[in-house]
Amino acid sequence: MGTDYVASFFLNTNERIPSEAVSGIFEIIDMITHTFTNAEAKEATLSAPLMEKWGSLIFILTKKKGICFTLDSWIPSRESLLLQADKNDTYLCNDQSGYLAAGEPISFTKDAKGDILGVKWGSHYIPTEQTFLRNIKKTFL
Numbered sequence: 001m002g003t004d005y006v007a008s009f010f011l012n013t014n015e016r017i018p019s020e021a022v023s024g025i026f027e028i029i030d031m032i033t034h035t036f037t038n039a040e041a042k043e044a045t046l047s048a049p050l051m052e053k054w055g056s057l058i059f060i061l062t063k064k065k066g067i068c069f070t071l072d073s074w075i076p077s078r079e080s081l082l083l084q085a086d087k088n089d090t091y092l093c094n095d096q097s098g099y100l101a102a103g104e105p106i107s108f109t110k111d112a113k114g115d116i117l118g119v120k121w122g123s124h125y126i127p128t129e130q131t132f133l134r135n136i137k138k139t140f141l
Helices: 017-035 038-043 129-140
Strands: 050-052 055-061 065-070 081-085 090-092 105-110 116-121 124-127
Touching: 017 065, 050 116, 050 129, 055 116, 124 129
Parallel strands: none
Antiparallel strands: 050 055, 050 124, 055 065, 065 081, 081 090, 090 105, 105 116, 116 124
């Protein structure tokens, strides 16, 4: 309603998951449009999936605020967290996020292009999914 968005995808399942996935996609879009102005959205940084043994996260960051989505459900917007920029390129989240305590500083490791390589949230460091899986493979093989 009132948007130019179209989503199309295929899922190889016979469960009810497709309707939840479609709802999840549109809830994410809705959250982004209500959190960021058009100018902020155009300049936002989107992380690759960041992963640790307890789950995966994706971040959308601007200079003043951000959103953290968990990838542990088909509707990640329902467990999303709003972040507020603090000093020195760190962010804060005043909500509780499972094992991550409220109000802990959140800082990001970035490459020369500004792409997010990992996040340090309190005492936890969460690398990209690719790095996490490579490290797990080294550990067990």
